[in-house]
Amino acid sequence: MNVVPKPQAYWDTRAAGNFALGGAGSGLIAFAGVAASLGIAAHAATLAGATLVAAGLVLVWLEIGRPARFLNVFRNPRTSWMSREAWAAVLLLPLAAAGAAGSAPATIAAALVAVVFLYSQARILESARGIPAWRQAATVPLVVVAGATEGCALFVILSAIGVVASGPWPAAGYAAVATVLVARCVAWRSWMVRLETHAPGGSSAVMKRFEPAFLAGGHVLPAVVAGVAWFVPSISDDLLVLAGLLVVLSGWALKLRLVVSAGHTQGFALAHAPARGGGLAGPGARPGWNPASGGDRPAPERIEQPEADNAIVRRERT
């Protein structure tokens, strides 16, 4: 039995898919609500968002061990964020359907519930006390901002291909994209700083390897592409689709890494090593954790054991 933290094996890509699709879908509905409140018809965005949320829930339904009992997921909204997410989905999907059918008030209401849904998803991870990388407070803003960023990028894509009316686009659209990209970058760095000191070395190692591609491919490159689109209007729609796809796919890669690869378990720890045989207690141990994160505990004061029989044995041996 391995005592060091290891990647959790309980939630796989299906669970990650729920966080990816649900986050992007709820983010998209939130932006559709903003558009609806500005008088911009965003029926297709609402429909697409609801479809993504539903697809994410189907993925997680495929993961649970007893799918026929899925209604039991609603039983504990008092303390479980998974129950709260389920209740939010029950409200969200009909409202989004009404919004997709043309009701602007329903779209705005769906947007508000979508924010609750997204926040619930973030709290699901943060409440998992067995996974140090997830239980950081910084996980909540990271997941919420990531969902909003992906939703914004999807809205940009739908606008660029003409499915959604552009409204005050392009100036407001560029500003929104820039804002969410900067916000995701800040949330990411804040989370990474916490990860260094509050998670096993394996978790931070995984995310450190992921970080260059995530920042370059998911932030710098889309920003450059969107910047070129700003100055070259003749091909701006194509470039905006490309930039949006980069943002969305990088966000989904983040969820995949976060859930499947970086979710190392707590591992096991000794606060003190026992006074076995030799008569002296020893310092504790927390295998698999970086020294900066408390992996090397300071040695406690050694406690002299009463003169034991084994001391006599040692003398006899010498």
Next chain:
Amino acid sequence: MSRYVMVADLNRCVGCQTCTAACKHANATPPGVQWRRVLDVESGEYPDVRRTFLPVGCMHCASPPCMDVCPSTATRRRDDGLVTIDYDLCIGCGYCMVACPYQARFKVASLAGAYGDARMPHEEARAHPERLNVAQKCTFCIDRIDAGLAAGLVPGEDAEATPACVNACIADALTFGDIENPDSRVSRLLRDNESFRMHEELGTDPGVYYLWAPVS
């Protein structure tokens, strides 16, 4: 009010895994599932190295993270401190498994035995289909405790009302009892020895205590 806890004397445990075997025998857990297990922890740097045998399992926390996150209310905590799973309510979402900092929960997707799908007669006789695809973990042998209490026995004092792992321990390293009773054996051990609880900083208030030295 009682709170049943377990005390593991790290000075005594020799890592023989008899408790592991006793648990498997008592609870008929499938291959790969060990509600009670003993870890072999190496620590320190040469030449000052140490080897510690660490019995682990469900800590029956007073503030169990698994219970808070459970969406189905399948996981509950009794007044006597035992954390239980209702196999008929559990949906097998695995949320409790990522919420438990002690890696104490298991989920199996097959009733296969030690030699595959063709189960041996004793495996067939003691199969637990109700545990399939749902969370499962150490129960502190709750059936023994309840039956013992009903018969007027004292858990931790009478073997018939005590977890199988404790009864089986060859080194008397494991002790079970009511920590709220100052005269219980666990209370006396905790008074006379230095102890710690694993991952206490996470606020779980675990119910397994590790003794590491006599009180000086």
